[in-house]
Every structure is written in structure tokens, then in C-alpha cells.
Amino acid sequence: MGGNDVSSDQVIKKLIEMGFEHSNAIEAVKAVGPSVDDAVEYVLNGCGRNPLSGTTSFQCSSRDVKNLGKRVMTSSQSNGEIRQSRIWEHFQPTSKPKRSRGNDVSDGVMSGSKVLPSPVEEHKEPNLLIDNQFENVAEPSKVCCSEELNIGTNWESKVNGLLRKHFGYSSLKSFQKEALAALLAHEDCLVLAATGSGKSLCFQIPALLTGKVVVVVSPLISLMHDQCLKLSEHGVSACFLGSGQPDSSVEQKAMRGMYSIIYVCPETILRLIKPLQRLAESRGITLFAIDEAHCISKWGHDFRPDYRRLSVLRENFSARNLKFLKYDIPIMALTATATVQVRQDILDSLCMSKETKIVVTSFFRPNLRFSVKHSRKSVSSYGTDFCQLIDVYARKKKVDGMKQPLVSHESHCPSDSDKFSGSGFNDIQNSDIEESDDESSEKENGSIPSRGRQMSVEYLENEVDVFQSAEDWDVAYGEFSGQVHCEEWNSHGSIEKIDPPNKPEERLRLLQEPLEQGPTIIYVSTRKETLSIAKYLCKFGVKAAAYNAALPKSHLRQVHKEFHEDSLQVVVATMAFGMGIDKLNVRRIIHYGWPQSLEAYYQEAGRAGRDGKLADCILYVNLSRMPTLLPSKRSEDQAKRAYKMLSDFFRYGMNTSCCRAKILVEYFGKDFGDKKCLLCDICVDGPPKMLDLKEEANILMQMIAARYAESGFMDYSYDDSLCSDTERRKFLVKPNLRAFVNKIREQSQKFITTDLLW
Numbered sequence: 180m181g182g183n184d185v186s187s188d189q190v191i192k193k194l195i196e197m198g199f200e201h202s203n204a205i206e207a208v209k210a211v212g213p214s215v216d217d218a219v220e221y222v223l224n225g226c227g228r229n230p231l232s233g234t235t236s237f238q239c240s241s242r243d244v245k246n247l248g249k250r251v252m253t254s255s256q257s258n259g260e261i262r263q264s265r266i267w268e269h270f271q272p273t274s275k276p277k278r279s280r281g282n283d284v285s286d287g288v289m290s291g292s293k294v295l296p297s298p299v300e301e302h303k304e305p306n307l308l309i310d311n312q313f314e315n316v317a318e319p320s321k322v323c324c325s326e327e328l329n330i331g332t333n334w335e336s337k338v339n340g341l342l343r344k345h346f347g348y349s350s351l352k353s354f355q356k357e358a359l360a361a362l363l364a365h366e367d368c369l370v371l372a373a374t375g376s377g378k379s380l381c382f383q384i385p386a387l388l389t390g391k392v393v394v395v396v397s398p399l400i401s402l403m404h405d406q407c408l409k410l411s412e413h414g415v416s417a418c419f420l421g422s423g424q425p426d427s428s429v430e431q432k433a434m435r436g437m438y439s440i441i442y443v444c445p446e447t448i449l450r451l452i453k454p455l456q457r458l459a460e461s462r463g464i465t466l467f468a469i470d471e472a473h474c475i476s477k478w479g480h481d482f483r484p485d486y487r488r489l490s491v492l493r494e495n496f497s498a499r500n501l502k503f504l505k506y507d508i509p510i511m512a513l514t515a516t517a518t519v520q521v522r523q524d525i526l527d528s529l530c531m532s533k534e535t536k537i538v539v540t541s542f543f544r545p546n547l548r549f550s551v552k553h554s555r556k557s558v559s560s561y562g563t564d565f566c567q568l569i570d571v572y573a574r575k576k577k578v579d580g581m582k583q584p585l586v587s588h589e590s591h592c593p594s595d596s597d598k599f600s601g602s603g604f605n606d607i608q609n610s611d612i613e614e615s616d617d618e619s620s621e622k623e624n625g626s627i628p629s630r631g632r633q634m635s636v637e638y639l640e641n642e643v644d645v646f647q648s649a650e651d652w653d654v655a656y657g658e659f660s661g662q663v664h665c666e667e668w669n670s671h672g673s674i675e676k677i678d679p680p681n682k683p684e685e686r687l688r689l690l691q692e693p694l695e696q697g698p699t700i701i702y703v704s705t706r707k708e709t710l711s712i713a714k715y716l717c718k719f720g721v722k723a724a725a726y727n728a729a730l731p732k733s734h735l736r737q738v739h740k741e742f743h744e745d746s747l748q749v750v751v752a753t754m755a756f757g758m759g760i761d762k763l764n765v766r767r768i769i770h771y772g773w774p775q776s777l778e779a780y781y782q783e784a785g786r787a788g789r790d791g792k793l794a795d796c797i798l799y800v801n802l803s804r805m806p807t808l809l810p811s812k813r814s815e816d817q818a819k820r821a822y823k824m825l826s827d828f829f830r831y832g833m834n835t836s837c838c839r840a841k842i843l844v845e846y847f848g849k850d851f852g853d854k855k856c857l858l859c860d861i862c863v864d865g866p867p868k869m870l871d872l873k874e875e876a877n878i879l880m881q882m883i884a885a886r887y888a889e890s891g892f893m894d895y896s897y898d899d900s901l902c903s904d905t906e907r908r909k910f911l912v913k914p915n916l917r918a919f920v921n922k923i924r925e926q927s928q929k930f931i932t933t934d935l936l937w
């Protein structure tokens with residue numbers, strides 16, 4: 180190999196970091212040379228079979244499946260499980276979300292303590308400047324730097340005209356109208372609307388309506404790219420700026436006013452304050468929009484410290500500082516997942532006006548069917564957990580009489596009636612508790628605690644995708660740098676979009692029908708799981724692909740492409756996949772394991788059913804144990820917040836009596852009243868049957884009393900291995916109930932089969 184030695188080693192190292200098995204990495208590098216992309220393609224295509232075919236779907240042999248995801252690990256890691264810290268002692272009782280600032284927020288308009296004026300203000304005669312006015316104009320002249328927006332009183336009909344022309348829609352939704360009205364009244368606005376409800380139009384339309392520029396702060400380059408691409412298809416000139424922008428001239432053109440909408444990440448906008456001030460004076464800036472605004476809040480799930488500095492927009496674009504402005508340039512913040520606390524944090528950190536109009540729509544997504552299922556969440560449970568999915572996507576092959584690899588798993592398949600079985604409690608087996616993976620890894624690490632902790636941190640950094648900057652996960656697909664061309668409006672392909680079923684009877688009718696066709700996204704927390712599950716599914720003929728930030732960009736781009744083209748059936752991904760993705764026909768979002776928070780869950784689940792048709796959001800978690808937090812270098816404060824988020828989520832999973840949609844909607848501070856979604860597992864199956872466990876409870880209490888009495892308080896040690904004082908004290912604070920239950924089962928044979936959760 181000579182001169183290639185060093186880079187071959189680096190490629191092998193990189194592959195191992197990505198989660199590939201050592202031997203596969205070596206084989207791949209030997210076969211294709213020292214190129215990460217090529218080597219990954221080679222392994223993903225089944226090491227030696229059909230290398231570099233250009234498809235991202237796995238075509239795996241069982242050998243690959245067996246080896247998949249194994250990494251070079253120390254013996255204490257060899258069970259392949261990530262060592263996680265326990266949450267037990269951090270659980271707090273639920274605190275109900277508080278109402279913000281004493282202001283009641285209702286559907287539609289809320290404006291601090293002030294009642295908003297009617298959307299229509301007195302304006303001068305219409306002076307409507309539509310987008311693309313600067314097309315083919317080398318240097319835009321100073322236009323529209325007047326203080327007034329000059330839209331006129333019949334702005335709604337103008338908007339409808341623009342909507343039809345550019346997007347093919349007949350009218351604005353009412354929340355979009357309210358947001359637009361705020362802008363026309365020169366007011367700040369906080370838009371809280373469900374995923375997929377159409378928040379983007381709230382800031383895109385103003386650019387078309389006023390002829391001035393809208394600057395959009397967005398967290399992710401691929402998201403900016405995706406939106407620019409769509410806008411250019413709709414004949415709206417847009418660009419994105421930042422290190423992900425390949426064309427260096429775009430920034431200059433943008434600052435000269437050649438694009439109607441400029442997307443920019445928080446880091447970049449801080450550098451562009453002066454040029455933006457000049458732009459405000461020349462072409463004019465009508466609005467600063469902060470999309471995915473929950474990223475601002477330290478209480479939000481996607482917290483990004485750079486977002487905290489965006490108050491510079493208020494300081495630098497106020498009428499007080501810029502003499503040519505009559506009003507401060509309004510700020511519009513938008514998000515689908517903000518609790519009351521996060522909303523307040525957004526308002527404060529952006530220095531938004533006290534009169535800020537708060538537009539809240541229902542967070543309810545009436546076509547999403549939520550359910551929670553118990554799973555041990557290990558490779559051995561894939562057969563049970565994914566057999567229905569395999570059945571859906573590989574059904575055709577079965578019908579065609581092809582080989583039926585499913586057969587071996589069919590005995591594990593839950594029947595249709597099990598499909599929405601309560602919260603999955605009934606599926607919990609005693610062995611789930613006895614052979615807790617956490618327990619075994621804890622034992623291993625217990626013998627070498629300090630080393631265990633060190634490895635945990637290393638593991639977190641190697642195994643999960645964390646969203647920190649705009650460049651993270653920059654895998655936009657399709658060519659776009661910044662375009663000023665105008666094309667006729669083209670439709671959303673052939674995918675039909677319908678109004679979601681708002682009436683209860685419509686939702687009940689939905690239950691009778693099977694899900695329409697469309698892709699599935701499976702969210703997992705570690706990179707290794709993306710690989711192992713995707714490979715598992717491929718083995719059964721499902722067109723599945725793994726997606727995590729450590730995989731080569733060429734692979735990720737290909738996944739995006741195939742996903743958008745509907746040639747992939749399942750994407751198994753970390754959180755790196757899908758933010759802001761507006762793909763209409765996603766039919767299932769499966770979360771395999773606890774996401775970091777209810778916010779993250781609802782955001783990700785909201786990627787399903789954007790066409791308005793029935794879609795499934797299924798959470799598979801191990802309900803027999805407390806969720807755990809992946810260890811990291813968080814501050815104490817951050818760790819507490821993370822635990823709180825996880826414990827809120829745990830309560831959602833353990834819930835057995837309340838409609839899932841109601842819990843989710845009310846978590847975000849919106850009253851759901853007595854309504855029910857009628858689709859979720861709780862609504863369909865009702866709470867689990869009541870059991871009389873008096874006898875069991877009596878025995879448990881007797882056992883506890885006997886144990887404490889027999890050993891005395893301080894000397895008590897139930898478990899012989901708990902020999903130090905500290906360990907005994909710890910035990911007394913946190914008694915080992917599992918051990919008690921085991922004892923009862925030993926002594927009372929009759930309870931041997933009783934569900935241990937009692």
C-alpha cells in the first residue's frame with residue numbers, strides 16, 4: 180500500500196467511528212482504496228456484492244447483519260449497550276404549565292394586554308411591488324425605503340392573488356392572516372402553530388406583498404436550502420447565506436437587494452449587521468423572521484447558544500437607531516413546539532415588544548394516530564417490533580410467491596387487535612425486568628466506576644448526533660445556490676393533499692380504513708442502531724437506509740433524494756434527519772426508544788401525515804424501566820433540565836387513561852377540554868383492565884416490614900453485596916423493590932407469573 184498507508188488507516192478509523200465493524204472496514208478499504216465514501220458504499224452494498232452501485236438501500240447478507248454495528252470495544256462494552264446514567268432519583272411530580280404573563284392565549288389573535296386593531300389599516304394607494312422586481316437588473320435603485328408599507332386596504336385580495344399565482348392556494352389560513360396583519364400593523368409577532376400547518380408562508384408572503392426583503396433566521400443549512408429550492412420553483416427569488424453557500428457572489432448580491440427572501444443562520448447574521456442596515460435603507464427590509472424559534476430557548480429541546488445573541492436585531496434595526504425608519508423593523512418568531520416557559524424565553528431573548536401579537540393555533544394534528552408500545556428494544560426484539568412494518572412493505576413479495584423470510588417471525592407478530600394495545604403494559608414480560616440491560620451494564624461498570632464513567636462520556640460523543648450549528652447535518656440535495664429566475668408555479672407532484680379530519684365522525688371513519696401508501700421514518704438515538712435496524716429490514720426485502728450525521732455526505736444526499744422520490748420505504752435515522760422536511764406522504768413515524776423530550780417527539784412525529792391523511796406515530800419504549808439520559812459533559816443545570824424533560828416524557832409513555840393527543844396538546848399550554856382524538860391507543864382500547872392486587876400488596880408490605888424489623892434500621896442490608904455504609908444508606912433511600920418482588924415470587928409460587936409492574 181506504500182504511500183496510502185496513513186490515509187487507509189484514517190479511513191478505517193473513520194469507518195469504525197461511524198459504527199462499522201472493523202473487519203468490514205478493512206475489507207472495504209482493501210477493495211476500494213482509501214476513500215470513506217467509496218468504502219461506505221461498499222459496506223452498505225454488502226461487502227463485495229454489487230459495490231458502488233449508487234443505491235443507498237442495504238442489500239445485506241445475514242453475515243452482515245450479524246456483524247453489523249459492532250465496534251472495537253473494551254470487554255466491559257462488549258454487550259454493545261451504551262452505558263447510561265439512571266434517572267430514578269431525579270423524578271419530580273408533574274407541574275402544570277403556567278399561563279404566560281397572565282394573558283390568556285386563544286386561537287387567533289393575542290396582543291399582550293392590547294387588543295389588536297383590525298388587520299386592515301389605512302394605507303396610501305396601493306403600490307404593490309411584487310417579487311422578482313430586480314430580476315435581470317444589475318444594480319437595484321433605491322426603492323421602497325419609505326416608512327409606510329403602502330399596501331392599501333384591500334391587502335387580503337392582493338395576498339390571495341399572490342398565493343394563487345405563486346403557490347396555487349386559494350386563500351391564507353386564519354393564523355397566517357393574523358400574522359400578516361401584525362406585520363402590516365408594524366408589530367412583532369410570535370406564531371405558535373402545529374407542525375406542517377404552513378408557518379413558512381407567514382414570512383414568505385410579506386416579501387411578495389411589500390416588495391421589500393424578508394430576512395429569515397433558520398437553524399440548519401439543509402432546511403434553508405430546501406426552502407430556497409421550493410421558493411425558486413414558485414417563482415420567488417431567494418438565497419441562503421453562510422459557510423454552506425458555495426457561490427461567494429450570492430452574499431454581495433443579497434446585500435444589494437437582489438433577492439426577496441434571504442435565509443441566514445444566526446452566526447452569519449451577526450456578521451452582516453452593517454450591510455443589512457444599508458439594505459434596509461436601499462431596498463428596505465420588511466421583516467426579520469426567526470424560524471424554529473424554540474432553538475433560542477435554553478428550555479427548548481434544540482437549544483443553540485448563538486441564537487441568544489439575536490437581540491442585536493432589535494437594537495440595530497430600531498427607528499431610534501436608524502433615522503430613515505419610522506417603525507422598528509418587526510420581528511416574527513415561529514415554532515411548532517414551545518411550552519409556555521419557552522415562549523416567554525423567546526420573547527425576552529429577542530427583546531420583542533411588550534405589544535407582541537401572539538398567534539396560537541391548535542397544536543392538535545387530527546390525522547395523527549399516536550400509540551405507545553412496550554419493547555425490550557434490543558436486536559432480539561426486532562422480530563416482534565418490526566414484523567408489521569416488514570409485512571406492509573414486503574407484502575407484495577409474499578403475494579408474488581417469492582421467498583418469505585417473514586415466516587420465521589410471524590409467530591411473534593401481534594394480531595390486529597394487539598396493534599393498539601393500551602400502553603403496551605400487557606406486553607411486558609417478567610424477563611424484561613430480570614434481564615434489564617441497564618442492570619448488566621451497571622454491574623460491569625460498578626466494578627470499575629471511574630473508568631465506566633469515562634467511557635460513557637466517550638460513548639455519547641461517538642454515538643449520538645447533537646445539533647449545535649447551522650452546518651451540522653448539511654446534506655441538502657439538489658443544486659441551488661441563489662436564484663433570481665421566475666418560473667410558473669408548479670404543483671406538488673401527484674400527491675393529493677386533503678383537509679385533516681377535524682370532525683370526530685370523520686376521524687372514526689378513518690379507523691375503518693388502512694393506511695395509504697407512503698414512507699416511514701424510524702427515529703433512534705444512536706448511530707449504531709440506524710445501521711442495525713436498516714440492515715435488519717433490508718434482510719426482509721424492505722427498501723431501507725440508515726441515516727446519521729457520521730455517514731458520508733454522498734450517502735446522506737442519496738438517502739434524501741430517494742426518500743423524496745419515494746424510492747425508499749424506510750429511513751432509519753437519528754435526529755439529524757428531517758427537520759423542517761415538508762414531505763407530504765410520510766405515513767409512519769416510529770420512535771424506537773425515548774427521544775430527549777416531548778418537544779422533540781412532537782416535532783419529529785409532526786413529519787407524518789402532512790397530506791392530511793391518516794398517519795401513525797408509534798413510540799416503542801421499554802416501559803419496564805425508567806428512561807435514562809445519555810451521559811454527557813452537560814452542566815448541572817443542563818442535566819437537571821434534561822432529566823425534567825425526560826421525566827415529562829416518561830409520564831406520557833406510562834399514561835394509561837388519558838388521550839395521547841390531549842396530553843401532547845396540553846403540554847404545550849393549549850386546553851384540549853373534554854375532547855379526545857378518538858384515534859390513539861388509549862382512545863381506541865381504553866385504559867387497561869382493573870386488577871385486584873390487594874393480596875400481592877399485602878405480601879409486599881409484609882416482606883418489607885419483616886426485612887426492616889429483622890435487620891434494624893442502620894444495620895440493615897438486604898443485599899449481601901451492599902457492604903459499605905454509603906451503599907447501605909443509598910439502599911435505604913432507594914430500596915430495591917425488584918429484589919423484594921423476586922423474593923415474593925420465590926416464596927409465593929402463585930405469583931410467579933404476575934406482571935411485575937404491580
Ligand SMILES: Nc1ncnc2c1ncn2[C@@H]1O[C@H](COP(=O)(O)OP(=O)(O)OP(=O)(O)O)[C@@H](O)[C@H]1O
Binds near residue numbers: 348351374376785
Ligand atoms: N394557505 C395555505 N393553503 C394550503 N396549503 C398551505 C397553505 N399554507 C401552507 N400550506 C402548505 O402547508 C405545508 C406545510 O407548510 P410549512 O412547511 O410552512 O409548515 P410549517 O408550519 O413550517 O411546519 P414545520 O413546523 O414542520 O416546519 C406546505 O406543503 C405548504 O405548501
Ligand SMILES: [Mg+2]
Binds near residue numbers: 378379470759
Ligand atoms: Mg417550518
